[in-house]
Amino acid sequence: MGKSERRREPPPVPEALPAPAVDAHTHLDACGARTPEDVRALVDRAERAGIERVVTVADDIAAARWATEAASWDDRVFAAVALHPTRAGDLGEAQRSELAELVTRPRVVAVGETGLDYYWDYATPQDQQEAFRWHIDLAKRTGMPLMIHDRDAHQDILDVLRSEGAPETVVFHCFSGDEVFAKTCADAGYVLSFAGTATFRNAAGVREAARIVPVEQMLVETDAPFLTPHPFRGQPNEPYCANYTLRALAELRGADPAELAAATTATAERTFRFDRV
Template identity: 75%
Template sequence: MSKGDKKRELPPVPEPTPAPFVDAHTHLDACGAKTAEDVRALVDRAASAGVARVVTVADDIAAARWAVEAATWDDRVFAAVALHPTRTKDFSAADREVLTELAAHPRVVAVGETGLDYYWDYSPPEPQQEAFRWHIELAKRTGKPLMIHDREAHEDILRILDEEGAPEKVIFHCFSGDAEFAKACVAEGYVLSFAGTVTFRNAEGLRAAAELVPEGQYLVETDAPFLTPHPFRGRPNQPYCANYTLRGLAELRGMTVEELAVSVNATAERVFALDQV
């Protein structure tokens, strides 16, 4: 097998964790799922590695509609809906109407991913910030957690949350800050969700942040098909790979795999109110 072929190959399915847990943020559609059978296959594979449930997340209107439908196909799948900040340049009244309707669906457990992304230039800061404020209000209206995408926008994210008044539950998906930013988020009661990047040996600031977050304020996610954890960085990602991230985070925090799985599962159940779905 060539090096290029190896890069396109999925990582092996690892031994299951001793306790089940939730992949708090994935994109089943971007993993190639189209039908109920596709979704079931992805979630079955995840379950074989201990990842018992997943939250599939939308980044545009079509993906939001699909995520809600997919969450009705399998009881192990839940949805989050929003317009990704990089797509907010033309955020219309019709888009807002659709998202308001979808966010009320009982299988939708979060409003996201929304926030700010100053890395890409697809949408200027002004419409991103306006859309972020609208999503904050939607989360408060629905009583569902706000799932934040934050890329190179730490200060503005915290400022806008403060100005608007944050919802009761806020999740920083794929947390990307250092220890100081983590402390600021933790002080506000926000939940930090760690993806495969926390297993990267060169992510010193992020790894320091992951060590200090208190029990009950952290989750594990894949953001699949992106951000595949070490030692498979650069290869395709799927929900089952949250197993690798959880193991890496457990080692980093000095916990057993079972202890961490139980912890993040309990936090996911509480934050997403999974027992009420």
């Protein structure tokens, strides 16, 4: 099989983890799911790898509607709803009203993903910060965790959180900072979620952050279909690939995979309060 053919092939479903784990951030719709049968197939594969629950995350209004519906199709699926920072310019009154309603739906466990993204220029920093502030308020009004997208915007993210007052629970999805930023976030009580980037050889800062963050403030995610972990980088990603990332994180931290799976699952349960929905 040639290199281009391999890139189209998904990684093999690995042997199940020695303890159940959670994919704290995925996009089942972007993985190709449309129907209840599609969702079931994705989470069946994840469960075979020991990933027994997933949080499917919205990035626009259509995705938010779909995520809340998909979470009702399978009891292993939960949802998070928000408008992605690259779509912040679309956050009008109608969108605010609908998101405020969607976040109250059964099996919605977070406001996300929201935040700041200065890598792309689809929305101005001003529009992004205004939308971020609105989502922070929504999380505080509803008692929901806030799931943050942070790309090239570390300091502004912290500044907005400080000026607005952070919700009780804040999750930095796909943590992209270094050890210093990780310590700042951990000291503030925030939760850091690590994706396949923590397995990349050229991501030394993220890897060091993953090594030192307290395990009680650590989550594992895929951000599927993006960021497939090493050695499958560039191939299609799915929730089952959280298995590979968790094993790599355990090796990085010198931890037993079963203990890390149990610890990050406990963090997910405290963060998202699955038992309340």
